[in-house]
Amino acid sequence: MWVLGDGTSAPIPADAAALIDGGPRFLTDAFRRFGSLPPTNEVTAITECVEVVGGSTGRKLTLTVAYRRPGPQTELFVKFSRDPTDPARDHGRTQMAPEVAFATLSTRPGFPITVPTTMFADYQRESGTGILVTERITFGRNGIEPQHVKCADYDMDDQLGHYRALFTAVARLAAADRAGAITHDLGGDAPAVGDRPNLDADRLHRRLDRLTEFASDHPGLLPANVRTASFLSGLHDHLPRLLAAEARVSRELGAHPELVALCHWNANVDNAWFWRDADGTLRCGLLDWGGVGPMNVAMAVWGAMSGAETAMWDDHLPELCAAFGDEFVRSGGGSLDVDRMIRHVLLYASVMGMTWLLDVPAHVRSAVPGLSAATTRMDAAIRDVESVRCRLQMLTNVLNLWETHGLGQMLDSLET
Template sequence: MDWVVGDRLGLPVPATAEALRDGGEAFLTNAFRAFGALGEHNRVVRITRCEELTGGSTGRKLLLDVQYSYPQPGLRTDLFVKFSRDFDDPVRDRGRTQMAPEVVFAALARTPGFPIAVPCPRFADYHADSGTGILITDRIAFGHNGIERQYHKCRDDEMPRPDEHYRALVTAVARLAGTHRSGRLPAELTAAFPVDLRAATVGEPAPLTPDRLRRRLSRLEEFCRRHPGLLPPDVRSPRFLASLHEEAPEVLRREAAIWRALRDTDDHIALCHWNANVDNAWFWRDSAGILHCGLMDWGCVSRMNVAMALWGALCGAPTTLWDSHFGELVGLFCDEMQAAGGPRPDAAVLRRHLMLYMALMGITWLLDVPARIDRRLPDADAITSPADPRIREDESLRAPLQMLTNVLHLWRTEGVSGHLAALH
């Protein structure tokens, strides 16, 4: 399958890099014009770069450079292309449906006065029956023109002033949520985003039964004994691990009630980026030295409980940031969402929802981290630490390990049972 007809604009859409190259300048000209990104008297006259990128969890990606017959200010020549499909990797290809909301969001982001910075969309369309789509945007010039270097997830020790960067990140997420709830965004576009909280995820988790959960908890205990260097002492204590055996099954038992609480708090439902971590952001300072943040990679964008978005933004942060700034960042989110015209979230409820959602994500997705590390690093021993290059240089190990650390640390310091007790 090289080409399909997009559902939104009715144009042929390339499914692969090879198809895009074959379509060439004519395809890009027609696509950009149809999307409103190029005037009728202008055209793409040459492709000067079409270079495939590796990485990411879904789809193939390209760096695309073009020339126009009439160059204009703001008409960028350095572009980024994202395909929904990866026909050579069935695992990555399973994530193809994530692009469906991204295409709608691309149209929404072209709304005049859109409240946050996103990579300017040039074309986007999607064929739902096959899950085939393409997104073309301006490229973020990391490290140039005042934009800071790109930061990798869970390597915040390389970032200057992480607390300042997370404030900018939380501000951007909250401003979009507040603007959406203010009613200032086009209703015909925002209505296309469902409120389906469980759909805001990458892939389908294996069914979690009580027996499976008990086995995972037992494996976590054994992992802590064999690899004390990989998790902090406070979350390895026998007393805390024993408490997990009591509380984690209760989280699983109350799963439906947790999802119901997240769904039924209307003032906390808004259009949000689900995974606004630092690797999906870029940062720059204005003339007054104030740090600002733009957000990219909008897979799974939808209307959700804002606690889910706040966890997505902070889940990879170091535990020291949670200890020192969690309450401040919750308050900042509430202030900024209200300032953007939305309802003001209840800070205590937002904090409770985040902890409950964190607990669900922890038992569903992150308790398999010990098994993953055991498979990938069979020679890991008692002194192996997160600084081991095999972990630090591999995001598929580094990030889940940091997120598991955060789940366990917050479970211990913030508690979960009290938040469960507050459920109806």
Template structure:
């Protein structure tokens, strides 16, 4: 990257801005060349003017901006755009995540193909420079709450959503179509090859696995949390018998983690290109004239080939626990039906469930048993319930609590040791 904040992209071969000031300096001239290079603009059309460029900070990595433009000689292109930079030069911790954009750029370029099986934000330009981790993605801006598109739904607040079951049916249907289309061989092979199977790359961070003793200490903190905040966990998850069972069973998993990952990658029929983090806050919804609910997906930073269990947990880890208990089997059937209809092989729901439990065990033990310590520090005094503003208005708190609850709920309702012994 040069001193002016520009880097040469690896895919489209154009110098691209690393931050909003560089984009502002490049202006309509850069955008015209970029949109032509991507194929969004024809050679006789251009970006005539930049009418808005407003930077903001959001998400966990990089910087973002709202961009609006006027065109000359172009019809049908969106004028209100969203810009995502991989870099955040003012925050070293956020800048560490800059490499996540490489696969998002690859996916955005793939999504331009005719007949792409699901709705994603229209890509006008995307490129990435691997040596510096510099990337930029420019897409249409989704107009939540306008033009027939529903309002945005926040993560882990499905209790504010109308018809949650219908929304998860639409969400999982879209994921199933994409995965099935890949398995059917209907995505360009030369682009799919840019997403090698590397499931452990799709992680929320890297650290040394906990030992059995460390996991047991975290279960002990869970027991402390259950006593200190009895209103924040369902009765069955606070039961000392369950906590004692969990404390005993977690010791079997640290030495088996590598085996679990090999098992999840072992059958290619159950591995497909898809979205790893398709919570409802990374989706948008609208209804067709016949009333059928449709779903589009954005924020593809962790995209790749993965076991389908990872897709399901990524979509439903933030769902209400009762959604798992009352509707998961039907939602799984719908997901697998969409997968088959798109050309994927017929899969066994029981196998997908086993894979799901193994993956949830790995992810939950790695990350979610830290939640009690976090919440005990955050909440020195008991709160009435999880809808209290101290939790509901804090995305980190409400998300961690609900995801941990879903992890524990799955453990409590299934024979996790039996699943582990079966691989």
């Protein structure tokens, strides 16, 4: 299937079959229209095409191409907004609209951070059909670290250094936006995980009952501090209050424009590539810009750290937020209140946890047969299944934030 892209007013393929059918002729025309290929060069062949499994929306490919003259990127990554074989994945097709706009923005001279070189990007808003073609990052080659896996930081050396690199990149982009160094029309609604579940106090209590049972039956899957009877029973009081205060949280997150800027919504380690400068400083580029737009930087911090080890939150959250603030100032964004930023992170993470993560115990029980009291997150049934490993780690982080920072106290301060 082909549609006319809004940006180039030219036909764009909706899927891999259409792209392959269009072949080198389509790629040549698309790259020339986008400005990534001069009129004196052309794509002469697609020498390799491999489908990539994964992600939450759209189909993906890796391509290797040949040109008449050397120079442009030959190893490419292709992302489609659509997945005609999976309605759930296809439902997220509109996430590519801001991603295409951002990819176009990133081609401007002086763009403040490192992102994959865009060869072509276009989107048709009417149908939600889009395509993004970028350079393919050569993980594990040319000085680039192997790709890191989300929610498996226990396998990553220098965890703090990696999060410093992520925070530096996110802060640099946010500062450039606040300073007016980049102009864009990205905006609209804040990014969302999906269709928000209907929540009320009764449903919260049922989910908390299941969480309490899960913590008792499987103590190896949650830290001791979030398994105590006093903490879990207290959530029955606190979370209905948080649900009632959700609109106030949203108002507070939007009431401080100095903390709202263009950000990556999910700058976790799996959406980045890392290398070291000559002096040994760890640097990163950022991938996968679905949902990009202006947002409270607290949303970006949660996106970057949601899958981190719990100790990273306990030991380094203030340090990382201070590093964010320092880079924000250095990059021209002006000063920001780091304490307020941390408060916003805690409030936003709390709402996200209440809304999206309290069903994790049911998911883990369903996905992992044979759970026992001795099961830990390092067991293969947990560690090797991304949906289980990631959801469990994110739930653990939210529960730990509620316990260590005092959810009740957060709510008291919100209500006064």
